Amino acid sequence: MSSRDAILARIRAAVADAPEPPPVTRDYRTAHVDDDHAAVVDLLAENLADYRARVHRCTEAELPALLARLLTDHGSRSVAVPPGLPTAWLAAAEGAEQHLDDPEQPLTARQLDAIDSVVTGCRIAIAETGTLVLDAGPGQGRRALTLVPDHHVCVVGSADQVVASLPQAVPLLDATRPLTWISGPSATSDIELDRVEGVHGPRTLEVVLVG
Amino acid sequence: MSGTYLGMPAFPQAAKAATRDTRLRANLRHATHTIRDKRARAVGELDDWAVLREAGKRIKDRTLRHLDTYLLQLEEHVTAAGGTVHWAADAAEANRIVADLVQATGETEVVKVKSMATQEIGLNEALAAEGITAYETDLAELIVQLGDDLPSHILVPAIHRNRGEIRDIFAEKMARWGRPAPEGLTDRPADLAEAARLHLREKFLRAKVGVSGANFMIAETGTLVVVESEGNGRMCLTLPETLISVVGIEKVLPTWQDLEVFLQLLPRSSTAERMNPYTTMWTGTSEGDGPRDFHLVLLDNGRTDTLADEVGRQVLRCIRCSACLNVCPVYERAGGHAYGSPYPGPIGAVLTPQLRGTTSAVDASLPFASSLCGACYEVCPVAIDIPEVLVHLREQVAGQPGHRAERAAMQAATWLFEHPAALAAAERAASATRALHPRRLPLGPAKAWTETRDLPQLPAESFRSWWQHHHTEPPTPPEPTS
Ligand code: SF4
Numbered sequence: 200m201s202s203r204d205a206i207l208a209r210i211r212a213a214v215a216d217a218p219e220p221p222p223v224t225r226d227y228r229t230a231h232v233d234d235d236h237a238a239v240v241d242l243l244a245e246n247l248a249d250y251r252a253r254v255h256r257c258t259e260a261e262l263p264a265l266l267a268r269l270l271t272d273h274g275s276r277s278v279a280v281p282p283g284l285p286t287a288w289l290a291a292a293e294g295a296e297q298h299l300d301d302p303e304q305p306l307t308a309r310q311l312d313a314i315d316s317v318v319t320g321c322r323i324a325i326a327e328t329g330t331l332v333l334d335a336g337p338g339q340g341r342r343a344l345t346l347v348p349d350h351h352v353c354v355v356g357s358a359d360q361v362v363a364s365l366p367q368a369v370p371l372l373d374a375t376r377p378l379t380w381i382s383g384p385s386a387t388s389d390i391e392l393d394r395v396e397g398v399h400g401p402r403t404l405e406v407v408l409v410g
Numbered sequence: 411m412s413g414t415y416l417g418m419p420a421f422p423q424a425a426k427a428a429t430r431d432t433r434l435r436a437n438l439r440h441a442t443h444t445i446r447d448k449r450a451r452a453v454g455e456l457d458d459w460a461v462l463r464e465a466g467k468r469i470k471d472r473t474l475r476h477l478d479t480y481l482l483q484l485e486e487h488v489t490a491a492g493g494t495v496h497w498a499a500d501a502a503e504a505n506r507i508v509a510d511l512v513q514a515t516g517e518t519e520v521v522k523v524k525s526m527a528t529q530e531i532g533l534n535e536a537l538a539a540e541g542i543t544a545y546e547t548d549l550a551e552l553i554v555q556l557g558d559d560l561p562s563h564i565l566v567p568a569i570h571r572n573r574g575e576i577r578d579i580f581a582e583k584m585a586r587w588g589r590p591a592p593e594g595l596t597d598r599p600a601d602l603a604e605a606a607r608l609h610l611r612e613k614f615l616r617a618k619v620g621v622s623g624a625n626f627m628i629a630e631t632g633t634l635v636v637v638e639s640e641g642n643g644r645m646c647l648t649l650p651e652t653l654i655s656v657v658g659i660e661k662v663l664p665t666w667q668d669l670e671v672f673l674q675l676l677p678r679s680s681t682a683e684r685m686n687p688y689t690t691m692w693t694g695t696s697e698g699d700g701p702r703d704f705h706l707v708l709l710d711n712g713r714t715d716t717l718a719d720e721v722g723r724q725v726l727r728c729i730r731c732s733a734c735l736n737v738c739p740v741y742e743r744a745g746g747h748a749y750g751s752p753y754p755g756p757i758g759a760v761l762t763p764q765l766r767g768t769t770s771a772v773d774a775s776l777p778f779a780s781s782l783c784g785a786c787y788e789v790c791p792v793a794i795d796i797p798e799v800l801v802h803l804r805e806q807v808a809g810q811p812g813h814r815a816e817r818a819a820m821q822a823a824t825w826l827f828e829h830p831a832a833l834a835a836a837e838r839a840a841s842a843t844r845a846l847h848p849r850r851l852p853l854g855p856a857k858a859w860t861e862t863r864d865l866p867q868l869p870a871e872s873f874r875s876w877w878q879h880h881h882t883e884p885p886t887p888p889e890p891t892s
Contacts, residue, residue, distance in 0.1 A: 203497035206659065206710045210478045213718035220471035222762035226670070227461040246684060302698055308615050308649050328677075328685035340689070341699035342648045347643065369670040374631035375491065377696050380689035389550040389682065390573050390599040391437070392444045398549060399610065400605050400641025400688060 230363040231327055239363045240275045243355075244408060246329025251396050252384030252404040255358075256357075264407055266318060266352060267291040269405055273350050275315035279306065281344055283337025288354065289318060300340055311347035317401075318352045319345055324361050324406075325368045328382065331355065331406065332368065334376040342379055351401040353381070357410040415879070434570050434745055441569045442736040449733060449789070456674065465671045465833035470727035473664055474717060480629040480662045487632025491694020493704040496706035498656075500711050501505070505536035507707050508621065508654055512542050513858065515652050517618045523636065523646040524548035525623025526663045526730055527656050527709055530765070533621070534833035545587070545613050545620065547642035547809035549606050556583040563735060563746050563754060572747060573597040584609050609641065618699065620650035624657045625729065626672060627706075629664050633693045635685050637676060637804040647690050653701035658709050660717075672729065675791040679731035712765035721802040722764050727792040728757055734786035734796060740779055749776065760799040768807050 200208070232242060244254045257265045269279060270292050272344065278295040282302060289297060298314055300306050304315070320338035321331045331353050333339045345351050355361065362368050374377060385400030437468035453459050473480055485495045520537070522528065522544050534544040553568040554560065557579045563569040568576070572853040577597040584591040589609045596603060622643070626635040634655060636643050647653060663672065677686045678805055694705050717723050735741050735755030746754035750772035751762040759776045768774040777800050786796040 201497070202499040202503060202710075205499055206708070206714060207478050207481070208731045209710070209714035210481075210659075210717060213714050213723075214475055214477070217475055217720070217723075221468055223468045223472055224461070225667075225671075227465055228456075229460045231456060231458075242887050250687070261645060286483055305698065310669055312615060325498070325685075330685050331695070335696070335699055341696075342644065343700075346644050346648060365670040365674055365853070369667060369673075370665075374628065374666050374691070375693050377646065377693075377699050378689075378691040380685070380691075381687065382683070382685035385551045385605055385639065386687050387640045389553070390576055390602055392441050392569075393599045395599045395603045395687075397600075398607055398640035398642065399547075399614070399645055406496050 227366070229366045230343065230362070232363050234359070234363075236358075238358045240339055240361050240408060242363075243245045243324055243326035243329060243361055244406075246326065247406050251386075252322075252329070252383050252406050254406050254408065256408045259409055261285055262333075262354065262407065263289070263291040265407060266354075267293070269352055270295045270316055270318075273316060273403065275350060277314045277316070279311060279317040279340075279344055279348055281317075281319050281338055281340025281403075283339075284318065284320065292307045300344055305341070306344075308343060308347055311343060314348050316350040316352060317344055317348045318354070320354050323368055323371055324355045325363075325365060326340065326361060328366065329385045330368075332372060333379045333381070333383045334373060335378075336376070342377055344401055345379065349401050350405070352405045352407065353380075354407045354409060357408045361408075412740050420549055433572070435706065435743065437570055437572050438745055441563075442742050445682055449679060449736065452678040453792050454680040455692040456678070462671055462674050463791055463793055466675050466729075466791055469663060469668050469671060469791055471724075473662060474660065474723060474726055477659065477662070477717065480664055481659060483629040483660050483664075484627055484632060485708075486702075487630070488694055488706055489632075491632050493632070493706055494708045496705060498711070499705050499707050501531035504531050504656055504707055504709050504711065505533055505715065506707075508533060508656065509537055510538045510653070511654050511705055512537065512619055513540065515619055517542075519543050519545065519613075519617065520619040520654075521545050521547050521613055521646045522551075523618040523620070523622045523638065523643040524551050525621075525622045525656065526752055527658050528621065531656070531709065531711060535654065545610075546578065546601045547610050547613070548638075549603065549642075549644060550607055551743065552610070553579060554763055556580065556587060560747055561696065563732065570747075573599060573602065576602055580605050580609075588612060612647075614642075614645040614649055617646070617650045619652045619654065620646035620653045622646055622653065624655050624661060625676065626669065627657060627662045628669070629662050631693055633665050633666070633691050635669065636690045637673075638689070639681065639687045641688055644688055644690055647692065648700050650701055652703040654705045656709055657708045658711075659713055660728075669888060675728055676731055679729075679733040679789070679791040712767075715767075716761075716764040719764065719802075722760070722799055724794050725757070725760050725764060725799055727794055729792060730757070731791055732757075733791065736791050737781065737785040738780075739785070744779070749779070756780065756796045757794075760794075760796055760803065763803050763807075768803070768810065774807050774810070777807055789855040817890070827853060 247254050267286055271294050275295045278297055280297050282301045312375045319340055322334040324331050335341055384396050384402055384404040385398045386394055386396050388394050451467050488495050496507045498507055518541055537544050544551050550568040574597050577595055580591040581595050583830055589612050591605045595605055622636060624634040625637045677683045716726055734757050738756050741755040749758040751758055753761050759779050763773045763776050766773050780800050782797045784797050
């Protein structure tokens with residue numbers, strides 16, 4: 200008998216006499232905040248900042264200038280660009296050399312390691328937990344892009360990309376896509392439980408809430 | 411100690427050594443108390459915590475009752491998405507499968523993200539025997555690996571090391587494993603983290619094979635989920651060409667929607683955060699994004715035996731959050747190594763004897779390494795009644811022929827009697843709660859409970875009275891530790 204068959208047989212024998220457990224209940228809250236979109240966006244900003252992301256807010260028109268300033272302030276000379284990022288976003292970022300991650304000729308991990316920043320959009324953001332979710336869609340890029348450079352700037356559309364809670368977020372996500380959930384910059388509490396921001400992922404996470 | 415728990419002394423001897431080590435105790439105390447308080451705050455933010463906990467428990471119970479169905483679904487979806495599923499009945503088979511997969515790539519190095527399952531099976535040692543070096547990349551695991559040490563906490567494996575010790579380990583040992591620590595390394599946590607970043611980046615960039623576990627596997631989609639903080643998980647899951655994930659069969663969840671429950675329960679219970687910094691979810695392989703080859707090794711290794719035990723099977727609900735460790739008065743005084751397995755604390759005391767059986771001295775003594783205070787049950791996000799399982803396992807050990815088990819039990823009990831603080835704190839908690847009998851708590855953070863569920867069913871007897879029922883003799887002093 201293969202191990203597969205053996206394990207399945209052992210499981211069936213183990214639970215053969217077990218009673219049917221009670222049905223799954225989903226009477227938990229669909230959100231822990233009121234249904235007020237402006238307040239939900241404020242909560243997102245607050246929770247992101249609480250976990251040491253730098254949060255900025257601007258209008259669509261102000262976005263290119265803001266992105267240019269964030270790159271300059273960080274001292275970035277190069278920026279990785281995912282395919283599908285709206286060209287207007289980085290139109291004012293003249294100080295940083297743009298490296299488009301071409302699917303035909305993707306940047307290698309070592310090339311990414313030498314690039315200062317990456318600018319992306321996201322799929323959605325979750326206010327209650329201060330979380331950005333990227334699904335490798337247009338303007339977000341493959342997972343390595345937002346991992347290797349040390350500075351990640353993520354643009355979130357306030358009007359249509361912010362949800363309040365996990366129960367609101369999960370049904371919107373496509374499980375077949377590679378997903379990265381980001382809640383603040385990388386961190387560790389492994390040394391005497393002191394939180395230190397920045398281990399292997401980007402040490403600086405900036406979030407721009409647009410609109 | 412070199413990376414193995416085999417031949418560990420029984421709980422009381424190991425605990426005795428640990429309680430004499432005042433620095434270890436101070437580290438543990440600081441760490442467990444800090445995280446305990448933070449957890450209470452994080453959980454307090456959700457006024458439906460009790461409802462989420464009940465949902466989590468029921469989802470897991472349902473999964474376990476139909477585990478065969480969900481595993482087959484999972485296999486089908488992982489395979490359809492380009493992954494390969496392997497089944498391992500025990501540790502040796504899992505290690506063999508992983509070693510063969512690594513060898514097929516022609517590589518002799520792998521990068522690893524912290525995984526309880528791979529520790530349980532001793533994967534690093536098995537790979538080393540085949541000439542393959544496994545680099546641990548979690549900061550705490552790196553500290554443990556460089557220090558030629560054993561993890562002592564599920565979530566913070568180096569909880570027993572303070573910053574000065576970590577600095578010394580890095581300065582002394584990093585060079586032997588790769589990039590040396592920077593000159594003049596201080597003991598500031600930020601500098602230590604930076605040293606780890608530089609040391610490991612080199613390994614991530616050249617790694618061809620990654621090895622991981624998983625926190626959850628979704629049957630209906632074939633998705634695996636890894637929850638982490640540092641970004642080393644993302645590195646291991648994303649950059650290598652080949653990814654091998656070794657996951658216990660009990661980690662499957664039926665539906666995608668179930669994540670909305672478990673991603674609320676887990677981070678708040680474990681790191682006491684609203685959400686951990688990074689979560690990666692992947693389904694098979696994706697063109698142009700991440701590993702080209704994905705292998706899932708489904709591990710039994712005693713889990714089906716546990717599943718067959720009517721009382722003990724609830725332990726398979728465990729999501730390894732470690733909340734039970736942080737509230738345990740015995741763990742706080744004995745330290746993680748005393749439990750003789752990768753699973754320390756209350757969860758270790760109920761899981762290890764079920765996975766490995768109770769024939770060795772240490773495993774037989776584990777069910778006695780508790781005063782049955784019930785604090786672990788109260789914080790457990792999937793409502794595992796650890797005291798109930800402990801009492802059940804004690805009956806089993808007591809019923810075994812031969813004196814070894816009985817002796818181990820006696821010694822564990824003696825250790826408890828010698829540490830009245832551990833016992834007293836526990837008994838106070840237990841009797842205080844029991845005094846509130848009609849099983850409803852009116853005030854404070856426990857308020858949410860009253861709406862939806864009863865108070866934990868505390869065991870009917872405290873440790874002392876349990877002892878008196880089962881032993882006519884007073885406990886004998888343990889043997890001197892050698
Ligand atoms: S037994 Fe419960 S509290 Fe302990 S680690 Fe498992 S899930 Fe967490």
